[in-house]
Amino acid sequence: MQIYNQITRTKEEFVPLTPGKVKIYACGPTVYNYFHIGNARAFLFFDVLRRYFEWRGYDVEYVQNITDIDDRIIGQSIDEGIPFSEVAAKYSCAFLEDSAALGIKAPTHQPKATEVMDEIIALIDALVQKGYAYEVEGDVCFDTAALPEYGSLSGKKTEDQLAGARVDENFQKRHPADFTLWKHSKPGEPVWPSPWGEGRPGWHTECVVMSRKYLGDTFDIHGGGIDLIFPHHENELAQARALTGKPLANYWIHNGFLNIDGEKMSKSLKNFFTARDILREHSAEAVRFFFLSKHYRSPIDFNREIIEESERAVNNFYSALKSIGFQNVSAIPDDTYFPQKEAFIQAMDDDLNSAKAIAVLFDLARNVKNEQLPRPQREQAALLLVQLGGVLGFFQNLACLEEATLPDLSRQLIELLVRYRQEARNNKNWALSDAIRDDLAALGIELNDTPGGCNWKHKE
Numbered sequence: 001m002q003i004y005n006q007i008t009r010t011k012e013e014f015v016p017l018t019p020g021k022v023k024i025y026a027c028g029p030t031v032y033n034y035f036h037i038g039n040a041r042a043f044l045f046f047d048v049l050r051r052y053f054e055w056r057g058y059d060v061e062y063v064q065n066i067t068d069i070d071d072r073i074i075g076q077s078i079d080e081g082i083p084f085s086e087v088a089a090k091y092s093c094a095f096l097e098d099s100a101a102l103g104i105k106a107p108t109h110q111p112k113a114t115e116v117m118d119e120i121i122a123l124i125d126a127l128v129q130k131g132y133a134y135e136v137e138g139d140v141c142f143d144t145a146a147l148p149e150y151g152s153l154s155g156k157k158t159e160d161q162l163a164g165a166r167v168d169e170n171f172q173k174r175h176p177a178d179f180t181l182w183k184h185s186k187p188g189e190p191v192w193p194s195p196w197g198e199g200r201p202g203w204h205t206e207c208v209v210m211s212r213k214y215l216g217d218t219f220d221i222h223g224g225g226i227d228l229i230f231p232h233h234e235n236e237l238a239q240a241r242a243l244t245g246k247p248l249a250n251y252w253i254h255n256g257f258l259n260i261d262g263e264k265m266s267k268s269l270k271n272f273f274t275a276r277d278i279l280r281e282h283s284a285e286a287v288r289f290f291f292l293s294k295h296y297r298s299p300i301d302f303n304r305e306i307i308e309e310s311e312r313a314v315n316n317f318y319s320a321l322k323s324i325g326f327q328n329v330s331a332i333p334d335d336t337y338f339p340q341k342e343a344f345i346q347a348m349d350d351d352l353n354s355a356k357a358i359a360v361l362f363d364l365a366r367n368v369k370n371e372q373l374p375r376p377q378r379e380q381a382a383l384l385l386v387q388l389g390g391v392l393g394f395f396q397n398l399a400c401l402e403e404a405t406l407p408d409l410s411r412q413l414i415e416l417l418v419r420y421r422q423e424a425r426n427n428k429n430w431a432l433s434d435a436i437r438d439d440l441a442a443l444g445i446e447l448n449d450t451p452g453g454c455n456w457k458h459k460e
């Protein structure tokens, strides 16, 4: 499997640290509001990455954090007039609800920053002891000049580029790229005691602590949206390298931006949509289809037409299944459609090319609907469609199909007669076989004998 690695800026063969196991950390939400549709792209992409590894037989350990202490949470608590912990609790809950509504599988571990405060303080202390961090008036800052490799993830190497880092710090940094590990609190802000006085941790430190806690010094994949490469992931990597001399992760994967009608999404442009807004009007699988129909690293443009087209595409999959009265059985498809299965794997093995993988699903849906094909073949296509679609997180609503088809007793009775007629034909009982055919024809059911078996359809 080839995967694009931000560290080397090339597609590389994916080799896990432990054969058969994959350890993934993806940055989760900062819970100060409902998450927007751009965040949903990252959450859905890592859900698919995880599902694909699982389907390929890997034992996946997937950690996604919740950042529940941050400047923006404090800002929102002032806006809403409720304590910061209530803001965090309210939007953590909303995040879990919306993730589930999007059909995202719960991660193996989902730590919150405030639950690991002791580990955060221990890590900062270790960096100070090792000479990679310094204290200025209650703030602790990472000394980027002490780490020659600093800038390797983002490729930002020059003083000028690194100076693009946050400039909102109110203390004396030794270098413009130095970043805050611990902030002393202003009056009224939430505080935790520390060797440097009361304060709270910086975001970059929270993530490095939560990932290491569950996945160890070095794990396989670290990821998030492309906007996290610098400074967030660069600064996580810097702390890990300073601490252990090892890389935090072997592969760094980032999904591309999302635009709305060709423009950057922003509250001031009034083109800001939360996932919750979108799910009021569109199905979760249409949202999933919309994202997966483009390569995850490409920028994607969100607009009404495309999401409606995605809705139609997903309905097309379901209507293909309905066309043969598909029932959600746990049968494994045989090798009838081996080339399609191979094409799907090839697409996904090529840096998760979900757009190509979806083309395979379309191909299968066409086969399911094709009345010229023998029925057993259409059934095999349907089984594979459901299996491969499931790898991408589709077909989470098969129950709705069953409701539509289970009371369909006539369909089952027709199938039964078709089977008895075949039995008659096998016994060369042509009179009975013809009688069944004619009687069904009188009821509006047309039979069509093919080398692969007998198909039936309603007469037009």
Ligand SMILES: [Zn+2]
Binding pocket: 026, 027, 028, 207, 232
């Ligand atoms: Zn993070």
